[in-house]
Amino acid sequence: MTDTNLPAPHAANLPIEKYVLAVTGLVGFVVLWYASVKWLPIDAFNRLPDPLAVIVEWTSPDPDYGISIFTADYYTHIFYSTYRALSAFVLAVVLGVPLGIFMGWKKSVHNYAYSLLGLLRPVPPLAWVPIAILLFPGVELAVIFVTFLVAFFATTMNTLVGVKAIPEDYFRAAACFGASDRDILRDIVIPGAMPSIFTGLQIAMGAAWFSLAAGEMIAAQYGLGFIIWEAYNLIQYPTIVIGMATLGLVGYVSSMLVRWVGKRLMVWHEQKLGMAG
Amino acid sequence: MTKASITNVKTPSSALADRPASGKVSVRNVTKIYDPEGVHVVALDGFSMDIEAGDFVAIVGPSGCGKSTLMNILAGFDTLTTGEVYLDDQLLAGPGTKPLPGSDRVVVFQQGALFPWMTVLENVTYGLMKKGVLKRAEANEKGIEFLERSGNLGRIANSYPAQLSSGMQRRVEIVRALINDPKILLLDEPFRAMDTVNKNRMHQHLLRIYQATRKTIMFITHDLEEALFLADRVIVMTTRPGTMKMDIAIDLPRPRDHAMMASEAYLALKQQAVFAVREEAKRAFDRGEREMA
Numbered sequence: 196m197t198d199t200n201l202p203a204p205h206a207a208n209l210p211i212e213k214y215v216l217a218v219t220g221l222v223g224f225v226v227l228w229y230a231s232v233k234w235l236p237i238d239a240f241n242r243l244p245d246p247l248a249v250i251v252e253w254t255s256p257d258p259d260y261g262i263s264i265f266t267a268d269y270y271t272h273i274f275y276s277t278y279r280a281l282s283a284f285v286l287a288v289v290l291g292v293p294l295g296i297f298m299g300w301k302k303s304v305h306n307y308a309y310s311l312l313g314l315l316r317p318v319p320p321l322a323w324v325p326i327a328i329l330l331f332p333g334v335e336l337a338v339i340f341v342t343f344l345v346a347f348f349a350t351t352m353n354t355l356v357g358v359k360a361i362p363e364d365y366f367r368a369a370a371c372f373g374a375s376d377r378d379i380l381r382d383i384v385i386p387g388a389m390p391s392i393f394t395g396l397q398i399a400m401g402a403a404w405f406s407l408a409a410g411e412m413i414a415a416q417y418g419l420g421f422i423i424w425e426a427y428n429l430i431q432y433p434t435i436v437i438g439m440a441t442l443g444l445v446g447y448v449s450s451m452l453v454r455w456v457g458k459r460l461m462v463w464h465e466q467k468l469g470m471a472g
Numbered sequence: 473m474t475k476a477s478i479t480n481v482k483t484p485s486s487a488l489a490d491r492p493a494s495g496k497v498s499v500r501n502v503t504k505i506y507d508p509e510g511v512h513v514v515a516l517d518g519f520s521m522d523i524e525a526g527d528f529v530a531i532v533g534p535s536g537c538g539k540s541t542l543m544n545i546l547a548g549f550d551t552l553t554t555g556e557v558y559l560d561d562q563l564l565a566g567p568g569t570k571p572l573p574g575s576d577r578v579v580v581f582q583q584g585a586l587f588p589w590m591t592v593l594e595n596v597t598y599g600l601m602k603k604g605v606l607k608r609a610e611a612n613e614k615g616i617e618f619l620e621r622s623g624n625l626g627r628i629a630n631s632y633p634a635q636l637s638s639g640m641q642r643r644v645e646i647v648r649a650l651i652n653d654p655k656i657l658l659l660d661e662p663f664r665a666m667d668t669v670n671k672n673r674m675h676q677h678l679l680r681i682y683q684a685t686r687k688t689i690m691f692i693t694h695d696l697e698e699a700l701f702l703a704d705r706v707i708v709m710t711t712r713p714g715t716m717k718m719d720i721a722i723d724l725p726r727p728r729d730h731a732m733m734a735s736e737a738y739l740a741l742k743q744q745a746v747f748a749v750r751e752e753a754k755r756a757f758d759r760g761e762r763e764m765a
Contacts, residue, residue: 364585367549370573372599372652382598386589463589463632 244433249440252433260431262422262438272438275417277445279335279410280403283342284449287399291350292392298351299358300384316348320406324413338410338418345406346399353395357388390464393457400453404446419445488683488726494560495525495655495688497546502555504541515541517713518555523656523705525560526686530699530706532749534756538714539692543658546690548573559655575599578649579658583665584641586633592619592644593629599652618651619644623677639670643677650681656688663698672730675701683727696749700742701733708748711756718748 225246231237232245244252252258256265263269297304320341327337361383369383411420419442426434504516515538523529531539544550545557546564548571557565565571578599586595596619597611606614619625622643633641642662649657659678663671679702682689693699699706700722708718724737732738 362583362585364581364583365587367547367573367579368581368585368587369598370549371547371575371578373573373575373602378602382590383587386587389589461589463634 242432244436249433249436253437253440260426260429260434262426262434269441272417272419272422273441273445275415276407276411276419276442279339279342279418280400280407280445280449283339283407284346284396284400284403286339286343287346287350287403288396291347291395291399292354295351295354295392295395296358296380296384296388299355299388300380305355312348312351316352320345321409321413324410327410328414334414334416338407338415341410342403342407345402349399349402350392350395353398354388354392357391357395358384360391361387389461390457393453393461396453396457397450400450401446404442404449408442489526489686491524491526492686492688493525496558496560497521497523497656497688497690498556498558498561499542499546500556500558502542502545502557503553504538504545504550505553508553514713516552517715519709519715520555521707521716521719523688523690525655525688527705528682528689528691528703530691530693530703531709532693532696532699532706532745533709533714533717534694534711534749534753536756537709537711537752539709540660541714543579543660543690543692545571546656547577547579547658575603575652576655577658578652578654579660580642580645580649580662582661584633584638584645584662586641586645586648588633591630591632592625592636595633595644596629596648596651598648603652615651618647622647622650622681637670638666639674642666642674646678646681650685650687654687656690659689659691661693664693664695671698676729678702679726679728696742696745697733700738700745701728701730706745708745708752711752711759717752718745720745 229246231240232243233241235241252260253263254265255263258266261268262272294304294308298308299305323341323344324337327340328334331337331340365383365387366379369379374382407418408420408423411418412424415421419438423435423438423442426432426438499519499521502516502519503514506513506515519538519542521529531542533539541550545552548565551569551571552565552567554567556563559576563569586592587598590598593612593615597615600606600611600614601608616626616629619629625640625643625647628636628640628644633644636644645662646657663674666674675698681687682702689703691699691702696706703722706718706720706722707716708720709715710717720741722741724732724735724741
């Protein structure tokens, strides 16, 4: 090519430039945070822990408030949260994907379930906490239930939308070749809805983490949501931020894992996007 | 289908294959009313036609003339209200029969319906695998063979449809239909979205396939030139409710090429048809305006 000397029109898409921008955004945020806590003449801001204090506490072998990367408690909390989020997520996938598929595919299932889902979906996860505590013996199941609900709605709805978006002609073509109902489910409905299902799973993973934190704040004895609330009550402000940042990290990593699995499963879809881009 | 007849796809000058024994279609007095209790739209009104086995018939008409309805009934995607459809003297559809699609009547769709999540080879062998006669390896072998004979498409066997041009996708879709050895090929405006150059190429490609296989073809289009160039018979339909307005025999010699479109015989046929098509298009247009007003 002769035009390699010209400035690349999509410079921002080059991997290195992309990372530079991402790091700039992150560093910019931390600087802004530091500046507003330290230098802004506003009381509400000055009460917050500054980033340096958080990092020192987080990485201290002997933390002031008992939680750092060198304490076993920290990992116990992460373990409990991860275990709850994952259980809720798996439950949401196992129940939500089939329900969404049949709602999208079979009119009668859609008619049964759609208005019920439509009514339940807007109820925020926190509003379920009292019912969950009454319903389930012990805190563990109640928290998982609340976490599950949001993930379940996201999974079901995205799967449903994915099936609905499959062109009618694909079903007709399959019928021409003598495909049975089971063939159509396996060869058309599931692969056709797969991109949308994985979008739903990513949303569900994120939703699981945020409703989990809400549930843990109210009802749990362990977990990242619990330490955030506990630290607030005990005026251990840096630990609040450690809890929040850890939630962000594990949430981000789990969403990436879902995306990675999706990419592996849908080579054809990657090809399509590659061609479009 | 014999091997020799498929090999001929590559040689345009070859003679027309013999008329096949099966693939005769008889549409008798078919009426289709959508929503009879409510809006009551009459899509087809007492439509009849007979297609001889091995004929290439084009059906031309304005949008909403019922040509897609006719194809859906033939393909087994939809029911009819009254009348009967026979394929080789076997009842295919009548009042109250359940619509039943089958690999003896394969459709090539207007928007294209290759499955994007399957490779070209998986798409092409889909019908073979559903029939359950061949093993995977045998089906693949046959698939490659058919792809090769349709202009060396074997090299794209492992590509996904999205990686191919629209012309290539259409060719694969036609292979996917032909490999099932259907009695009739139903083409629903398959080249509608293509530019003129690619469209002309696809016409030549389709004619070569027709020459070699002599499948009964029902080709639906709103493009009169395309219909005249390709078909043995052009049926012009009236605007809704759809009935037959004109049935023109196209006695132009095969193989055909685009030079033929300047011949006197072609122009005479076109003159005859163009008025009928325009009249119906105008009626459809005027009615559209009234409906909107």
